[in-house]
Amino acid sequence: MPLDDILLEYEEHLEKSVEHLKHELRGIRTGRASPALVENLKVMYYEQLTDLKAIAMIAVPEATQILIKPFAQSDLKAIEKAISESKLGLTAMSDGKQLRLRLPPLSQERRQQLVGQCKTHLEAAKVQIRNARRDANKSIETEENAGILNEDEAAKGKEQVQELLKQYEGKLDEMIENKRKEIMDV
Numbered sequence: 001m002p003l004d005d006i007l008l009e010y011e012e013h014l015e016k017s018v019e020h021l022k023h024e025l026r027g028i029r030t031g032r033a034s035p036a037l038v039e040n041l042k043v044m045y046y047e048q049l050t051d052l053k054a055i056a057m058i059a060v061p062e063a064t065q066i067l068i069k070p071f072a073q074s075d076l077k078a079i080e081k082a083i084s085e086s087k088l089g090l091t092a093m094s095d096g097k098q099l100r101l102r103l104p105p106l107s108q109e110r111r112q113q114l115v116g117q118c119k120t121h122l123e124a125a126k127v128q129i130r131n132a133r134r135d136a137n138k139s140i141e142t143e144e145n146a147g148i149l150n151e152d153e154a155a156k157g158k159e160q161v162q163e164l165l166k167q168y169e170g171k172l173d174e175m176i177e178n179k180r181k182e183i184m185d186v
Contacts, residue, residue: 029088
């Protein structure tokens, strides 16, 4: 496999790790309500776990409130049960047609816990990109041993892999710092 293909594949892995981290961070609560907090919540729907966003409309009428309107009234109880069993720590208020979730203000201690969650997700993403680096370097070595790449090309390829790693680690750190600021903003 040519060096350009190895680097392209490596960069695709890095992009996937960044996107995964973005997805994880959307589900972490800040001081404001967001549909992302509940949209991937699993609800028992016809004997199968289904994302909440697939069976209900989710809106944010106020900064501290989430409104959930099920497409079918019969799903209201299942949604309410899924919310109460989740680790969100929110209580759903039902009026028979829709659910309202009020987000209480975050305490300083809870904000610190959420920042800790962000850092945990960051470390997992860094492990993913380091594993991708290892795989890319192995591919380069394999190509060098097979005689497809010479020693200089292999060394240059490994340098490029390391530069990409540093670049993407910087992106991940920046994302976490922005989320930390968002969480700590009172």
